[in-house]
Amino acid sequence: MKKQICLAGVLAVLAFNSFGQAPKKKVTTKAASFTKYVDPYIGTGFHGHVFVGANVPFGAVQLGPTNLSEGWDWCSGYHISDSTIVGFQHTHLSGTGIGDLGDISFMPTTGPIKTYKGGLKSMESGYVSLFSHKDEVVKPGYYKVKLKRYDIGVELTASTRVGMHKYTFPASKNAHIIIDLQEGIGWDKAKETYIKQEDQYTITGYRFSKGWADDQRIYFTAVFSKPIKNFAVYDSTAKAGTQVKGTKVKGVISFETTKGEVVYAKVGISPVSSANALLNIKAEIPGWDFNKVVAQADQAWNAQLGKISIKADSLSQLKKFYTAFYHSMIAPSIFNDVNGDYWGTDKKVHKNVGFNNVTTFSLWDTYRSNNPLSTIIHPEHTNDMINSMLAIYQQQGSLPVWHLMANETNCMVGYSAVPVVADALLKGYDGFDHNLAYEAMKTTAMEDARGIKYVKKYGFIPADSSRESVSMGLEYAIDDWCLAQVAKKMGKTADYEYFSKRGQYYKNYYDPKAGFMRGRLSQTEWRTPYSPFISIHETGDFTEGNGWEYTFLVPQDVEGMIKMLGGEEKFNIKLDSLFIAEGDMGKFKSPDVSGLIGQYAHGNEPGHPMTYYYDYSGQPWKTAEKVRYVLDYFYTDKTDGIIGNEDVGQMSAWYVLSALGFYPVNPANGLYVFGSPVINEATLKLQGNKTFHIVVKNNGPKNIYINSMSLNGVNHTKTYFAHKDLMKGGEMVITMGDKPGKVWGVGETNKAVSVAK
Incomplete structure (x- = not known):
């Protein structure tokens, strides 16, 4: 690792809440502005293994991108050296020596349906997309990127138990959102997965997996702002009906989109049931105001970071x-x-x-x-x-x-x-x-x-x-x-x-x-x-x-x-x-x-x-x-x-x-x-x-x-x-x-x- 500049000052005010160069002009933090000093990219290089994405302090949801690459430096699913994205997953570890989690992966696409993520030498065979860090915006409670392959803009935010997605699609008669319950990070392997369409706006399911933790169980409910035109289920291959149980379960939502059309998704997770996941959505993000949720996440972080002035x-x-x-x-x-x-x-x-x-x-x-x-x-x-x-x-x-x-x-x-x-x-x-x-x-x-x-x-x-x-x-x-x-x-x-x-x-x-x-x-x-x-x-x-x-x-x-x-x-x-x-x-x-x-x-x-x-x-x-x-x-x-x-x-x-x-x-x-x-x-x-x-x-x-x-x-x-x-x-x-x-x-x-x- 390169040895870089010094640190000369930084510090701390802490508050009760639930949870060499010559000195330049002194800088003082001001109320409600602490998040602007956070750079989530720090630690994404070398062996830092930090999480990148949207979350709130101590939140159950860590909603962020996962790269196609795997290995020790991808324990969190993301490394600054990478330029691939296979999905936006709702749980991630931050700074561990073993890779795990990566539950409930969402990936917006256009064109022919692909249910395999692809490989580094055969990206075209799967749904993986390239991206540029120049198109990323990363800050506490918010993540933004452009999927180059599909020209889809992705924005993410979160509450404690709910991840909110905002996808800006191009004009397409074959726009999709792939829900991949097979894929995880590192050691994590699916043992039993299930998905079901409840109505034209709602998908439920669960993902049981074995990884570093031997018996992981995550339930989810996803609610969409746009009616689902078609819903197809897969377990290695296409299956009939609107629900399926297996080890390699995927669900594909399809619809037509106009240029610049925005589709929102709210995804609640729960360790207990899909019903509770829906309860979490209703309690934490009842509406569709994405910017409001971003602001609330920012406020949550400022409340904690504001313990230090x-x-x-x-x-x-x-x-x-x-x-x-x-x-x-x-x-x-x-x-x-x-x-x-x-x-x-x-x-x-x-x-x-x-x-x-x-x-x-x-x-x-x-x-x-x-x-x-x-x-x-x-x-x-x-x-x-x-x-x-x-x-x-x-x-x-x-x-x-x-x-x-x-x-x-x-x-x-x-x-x-x-x-x-x-x-x-x-x-x-x-x-x-x-x-x-x-x-x-x-x-x-x-x-x-x-x-x-x-x-x-x-x-x-x-x-x-x-x-x-x-x-x-x-x-x-x-x-x-x-x-x-x-x-x-x-x-x-x-x-x-x-x-x-x-x-x-x-x-x-x-x-x-x-x-x-x-x-x-x-x-x-x-x-x-x-x-x-x-x-x-x-x-x-x-x-x-x-x-x-x-x-x-x-x-x-x-x-x-x-x-x-x-x-x-x-x-x-x-x-x-x-x-x-x-x-x-x-x-x-x-x-x-x-x-x-x-x-x-x-x-x-x-x-x-x-x-x-x-x-x-x-x-x-x-x-x-x-x-x-x-x-x-x-x-x-x-x-x-x-x-x-x-x-x-x-x-x-x-x-x-x-x-x-x-x-x-x-x-x-x-x-x-x-x-x-x-x-x-x-x-x-x-x-x-x-x-x-x-x-x-x-x-x-x-x-x-x-x-x-x-x-x-x-x-x-x-x-x-x-x-x-x-x-x-x-x-x-x-x-x-x-x-x-x-x-x-x-x-x-x-x-x-x-x-x-």
């Missing part, structure tokens, strides 16, 4: 920040109907549950930044997420690992729902049952599956018993530490002591002779041969990384890690080496590992807290240097402007928090550690009509070091502050300089801590 040095900086903020709010997405019905993990319909059920929990990624960010700016959405996780626990017997569309994928290591639930509970969220939450966390941590039985028995996972044993064990130690803090808060002393002990099991993977974490076979034997530079994804001891990076995966107990690595001086030398060591990581074949600074890989999540560790070891200026470098060079306003896979908002959430100037190194201790803010000013609008105002003085490309700071008028020299103090409201004033301050952050009492005294 900022002053920055350039439009480019605003663009980077607000796009990152936008990407952090695509998921977890709504997975229920307007009446509250949803399809559970137990394969039952649940009603009247009292919360919005959500899905797409990329927890191994998001517990590090995106979920903590939500505890600041999305209180009601945070409660919905926790309640959804607790419902999943009640239905499947454990908290979710990587949950998608009522399915447990068990993807990635750890039980990363634990730090998310723990963080919300410890921060005082009370919109869920605390006793049930504790039960769910403890039950999950005491299972025997996924190597946990070895943790309980030996204190480590033998390398020959489980793949990625070291990464898994280190994640469990983080999770167990978080659970211990909840036990302490709830007065469960024995549990606190037990899980605190398990939170220290990271030490059992450290080989003092090698000086690194490594695979352990027994109390006396390590896996050999061994090199800290080598990582073998899937079959080795580490998950998308190596011994160098995973030696530092101890965000729950940085002080203990410092002691384990030989004390502060040796730790700082070792941490310095992480950022300069050259070896096989750079040659690692997996594209998950990107954004390298030595052996540090910012393009993958385990490294995200590590630039902040110097605040714990007495050298906060080094944190400032590393954080500012990442902010300036690994995030840009270009299409390849995300240095790695977006991972459902995690990469972007790291940017949002770090641009503010602080970061939750420990995922559940309620503390934020300072780095190097790139904003000039920010106002965080908080629950209860409170505000937290941040003023950054003397900031600039060279002035990257915090020299002094005050919190509510009182000198603040510590390298951290508390979530509870942030949420009280107030003002923080930070003064920057081109050299480290002689007072701020210096000395034993100012070091960041894992547990506030």
